[in-house]
Amino acid sequence: MIKSEAPRRVLPPWRSILMLGLIALGLTSLIGRAAYLQAIQSDFLQKKGESRYSRIVEMDVNRGMITDRHGKILAISSPVASIYADPKLIEITHEQLKKLSDLLDMNKADVEERITKKSGRFVYLKRQLVPDVADDIISLKIPGIYLKNESKRYYPEGEVAAHVLGFTDINDEGQEGIERGWQETLAGELGSRRVIKDNKGQIIEDVENIRLPKQGQDLVLSLDHRIQYLAHRELKKAVDLNRAKAGSIVILDAQTGEVLAMTNLPIYNPNRRSSINSERLRNQALINAFEPGSTLKPFTVAAAMEVGKVNPDTVIQTSPGQYQVGRKTIRDVGNKGELTVAQVIQQSSNVGTAKIALSLPSQTMWEMFNRSGFGAPTGSGFPGEVRGILRPYNTWRPIEQATMSFGHGISVSLLQLARAYTVFAANGELKPVSLVKQTMPVMGQRVISRDTALAITRMLEMAARPGGTAPLAQVNGYRVAGKTGTAHKLVDGQYSKNRYVSTFVGYAPASDPRLIIAVMLDEPSAGKYFGGAVAAPVFSQVMGGALRILNVSHDAPANNVVLFPAAPELGSEG
């Protein structure tokens, strides 16, 4: 028998209680910690965790295109790359530096200076590089050299449409013209989204869109690039020929008021930034107000006809070719004798117009000018557009009323002038102008009656024929109506004796007007300066070409050699 009488050790009961207590304490502290992490700190920790794998990705947007009314591209953005460096991280060998500066097409010393700059952690080496070159640079794998994708704006038409379009700066912000006025529409907004990336850097899950990108919208202008080019070419010829300081041309659709072409000289090429300077920058047709001269005479006559003061056949005595108003004398070029109202317009008599004007209350004349859109912005939306000057009628003195009737003492932009002629071309209605293509029919505002508008058109047709002031404005095959203007330039508040602004505004075909063209040449200095000799030929060339481009049918005999109908020949040829 084995006696297994071990000595019985009795553990003191406090030890087990202590153990239990310790375990319980450990447990509660663990639970407490868990609760703390789970409940109180969970947001923070979750964010920390996500940041290990989730990334925020920028979503690119492109600036919208600008096209003409037929979809021809006038401005488009294309991606380019900018190379920048972080001087703190840069490590470069001599050989790499040489390759880098070759690729950048920069001086080696310049590059070295830039990348070893002490201050700052960001320096552009070169902006707007061709993507291929940028790829080559990145493939050199120099630490601290990075690539940033940007876009550059290109203008395929070059200088032809530069003043209307304007341009953007290096950061894609519109600086001038349409690019500036429609910046909001064109630009779009960058978006960003949160994604999950795996260890290879591939995006494997879309978590959320932080901000949806807004793509830049395309803009369809009312311009017609064919007419725009034609206008630019002819204006350039005329400016060179007449050695003018500047020139502008505006072409409107007579029925809708859309701007089909608008250009000025001197101009710049928006693709070559160095050609831009403040003198060439401005869209003179919209931003420059000038005294329009005789091109305003039809408005004075229309105002008088509307109130029944005169009719086209009323005879006005302009002899002896000058007319005393107060202490000033109004002069004609020569003594024109007795003229009918129609002849006053045809021969552009200042005396005749002044006499008609002074038979009217100043308010009537002011209303005519005002309702034709003078002295107010045209609403084209172009940044920096002038309103021109039309002073309130109660400040007019008689001499001012007389000179204003032939366009002195009032200033307008060329676009305002062209638009005002919609009154005569569109049967008495003033049409709104627009640089953007209109999709809806536009509503005009009635200024004069249809009969008056037609009567003025007949007078303007006389002016653009032999016997008028602008026979050079004629277009073979079309009836043309138009008015010349030759104004002395205001220089330091005085009318200059030998500096002129020559204008011509007209429309065709007179039987159903399609186009209004306003031409202005500033300081022609090759001898000729009358609007009929300087500006009217430009009108004729551009009008003839534009009507042909638009396939407008003739409304006058065209002196064709082929006689119509020549049915058998035509048929057998086809």
Added chain:
Amino acid sequence: MFKLNIVLILIAVACALSVVTSQHKARKLFVVLENEKEIAQQLDVEWGRLQLEQSTLGVHGRIEQIAKERLNMKLPPTSRVQIVSIDSAADLLSSDKVSP
């Protein structure tokens, strides 16, 4: 009771595994989608570049110059242009003299 629990556990495990695999599949597909989007964007960029090229080559002035200088073309003067109005063209076509 015990059997039921086993079955439920098995079902739970199966579900968990299928969640994992479908998540994996989804991610793979998503990667493909992203790549396609990337390609689409590159194509878009290329399209823009081609459009730029086309419009640069198609500038009116350039075409005019080529037509005039290289191809010796010129605009007919208005006196040699015959405008055929729709009415008279219709008359012509309906007349008996014209052979098609």
